[in-house]
Amino acid sequence: MQFHTMTFGCQMNVHDAAWLDRALVARGHARHPVLLGPGEELSPQVLAGADCVILHTCSVREKPEQKVYSLLGRLAAYFRANPRAFCAVGGCVAQQVGPELWRRFPFVRLVFGGDSLPEAPEALERLLAHPRLRISLLDFSESWRPREDHLEAAPPSPQAFVTIMVGCDNWCSYCIVPSVRGPQRSRPFADILDECRRLVDAGAREITLLGQNVNAYGLDLGPGASSFAELLRAVARLPGLVRLRFTTSHPKDLDEAVIAAFGEESTLAPMLHLPVQSGSDRVLEAMGRRYTVAHYHKLIDALRAARPDMAFSTDFIVGFPGETEADFQETLDLIRQVRYASAFSFCYTDRPGTKASAMLEKIDPAQSLDRLARLQALQQEISESRLETFVGHTVEVLLEGPARRQDTAGLVLTGRDAWNRVVNVHDPEGLIRARQDRSFSGMMVPVRIDAALKHSLAGKAAGATW
Template identity: 40%
Template sequence: MAYWQDQGKAPTACVDTFGCQQNVADGQRIMGMLQTMGFTFTDEPAQADLVLLNTCAVREHAEKRVYGNLGALTHTKKANPAQVICLCGCMAQQPSVAKKVRESYRHVDLVFGPHALWRFPELLYQVYTRRGRVFSIDDEPGTIAEGLPVVRDKGVKAWVSIIYGCNNFCSYCIVPYVRGRERSRDAECILEEVRGLVAEGYKDITLLGQNVNSYGRDLGTGMDFADLLARIDGEVEGDYLIRFMSSHPKDATPKLFDTMARCPHVARQLHLPFQSGNNRVLEAMNRRYTREKYLELVNYAKDVMPGLVLTSDVIIGFPGETEAEAMDTVSLVREVGFDALFTFIYSPRPGTAAAAMPDPATRAEKQVWFDRLLDAQNEISARQHAAYVGSTVRVLVDGESGDERWPLSSRTNGGRLVHLLGSRDLIGSFATARITDANTWALFGEAVE
């Protein structure tokens, strides 16, 4: 950036990302733009010329952490008045948050939402040249800007966004309000990005979207998500795995599962959030499928992909949910036999339909229901992991585990974590592992020839 050249120094930036993989992917593009502008990076806010918080609005806990971090930055700003502090991401897109930051966190210089991510260099230049605060949170359709630079983590894993926004308006979810309507990337651009990642040595590539199953509907080309998977599998050569998240059950189809089954590059892993096992609660959530439809989908997927690793998201304590309805969720967990769950006690998001619903159950009651859910899933996970002991599986060694007994970290085709005994030379490559032990959360094994 010419501004910093005039200052006679190389600036440093500290980028802190909260939330989902989509936020991680956005953060990597922000870092790419910063690097192109001449910034280097630090993990210490006190040492940074620019501090950027890339935020999540899905959970109340994440918002509290962001406000706490913003408050702490008053000290770094006081020590370095020229420091620029930025707030971006889903949380920043909410008018109520922007108002609070404008009034109560006056040391924050730049606020912009996901729609304006591609304009970040322009907005930052305004901060530096106008010497004033800049807010860009307009509710606009959103623009897909191809070709933005990316700074990715070194290793074997990479994220590729294929669709932005969401059209579903689940009653508990803030995402459609902060990320806008669904906008699919051009298939050729996605193929080019995946091809480039494989050439660079990435071997575990995850396709991202709030609902990947909606991919292509807005393009008018006739290509859907299953077709995109088939094209990547057939046209991108190399030894790699493709994963994806998240899928919405209302849009998941036998065609998708058949495509997964016949494409060797597509991992035998499916993250299919069901949220509740009770039909009344599902209707109140505006999920637009039933318990019966969900079971039909997962049973079909398991039939065409034996050994499929199945994970899901679950909310306990949705407004108005009774104990009996919460136990319907527990019974569905037992019936399906998920490999793992991402579990949450309902957290109200201002501006969503569910936030205005009566919610008579106490937090203590919800915690009891939640604990029953965890007990059920932990029992299932431990049993399924124990069944692996004595078997031999192919794994991708992705790094060090931090445990001297099992120094390597790896993942199976289905995404199961395997702590591995073997040479560090295996990091970054596929290997064969003999599973020797297991617990509720992971497998343990040794690399074999």
């Protein structure tokens, strides 16, 4: 079977998609070679020869959900012309809509939620053998459902991602995640540590721990279970690991032990994604976030006290039902006070079955868009200003490979620093190129920054590399 994968949404979806790809390759199937040119969209012509198209979907907001329906509509012609080919839809839209997708798109023959991912490889093979069969895998398990590891089917990479838990028990009033990802289920501590150790042995220099609410890791495992802070320290101390990150954090569950780890474990990267959603206590209460702006500030201050070079990214929802201009101004004040390195910001949209969808004080879409534009303009100004402060300084960059754009002055590589910023690395003196004993990918290089761009940094390799 030749399969093509498309992924929408969060890093957990990306990680799930990568796991399924590896599992299928390990079973003897092949990735369909789809090469898209600049600006080219997936089309029936590009897909020629694919037996299966697998979509990993997101329904956290309305826009990515609609993108899935639009894509399925465009691909209908391919499946009509190739009746033995079929489509599988996984992730949050599949969990939300279920077999209804079969009615709208008859070529969809498998729907599977994130919890049923381990069963997907066998289901796809059954569909290949039985052209009239349809399969629905949408049940939630009561505990962590183990997945077979197929690391040998993955190309070596300096960055790796490890899922430590799935689901969420918070039920924020705007959020569909508990409905489509299920209740929180933590993965066994030993399994996580074993996977991290094997990834480092295979060449990973940086690991990111993933979960809907990683700070709550272990709370569902009962008395005596290891905490997230204990897990962090164990992974951070693995020999050969250079950087450790995690996402996503809920502020209400970020405790003193995790904060202390930032000051004591040098492997922990000084960059934390800490979603706040709003700078108004009134809106936070309506969202069901269970913390105040004052508490959020205390967390920021404590983290900066533990690690003075700490930087933050966050999420914002603007135009939440009942949000006033005064509420929005409090959000802008919070941005000015914290000075986030970056932020993901969106207009509120109703999601099916959430408490907020039944709230009556909806904000006019034009007003929400205006607020979003003002918030993003302020954040862009701060982000650019923060980048400028690094000009003239030297940072350690984990190289990923050659940059897309090269110049005549020497090799240009790209990578990320400890704060997860993209850094384009120029090598006019040949300091990196001289290291013929290893691949560029995964090398740590000191880089002197000489330019701050809109969303990235640029500089020259400085001194020896290691």
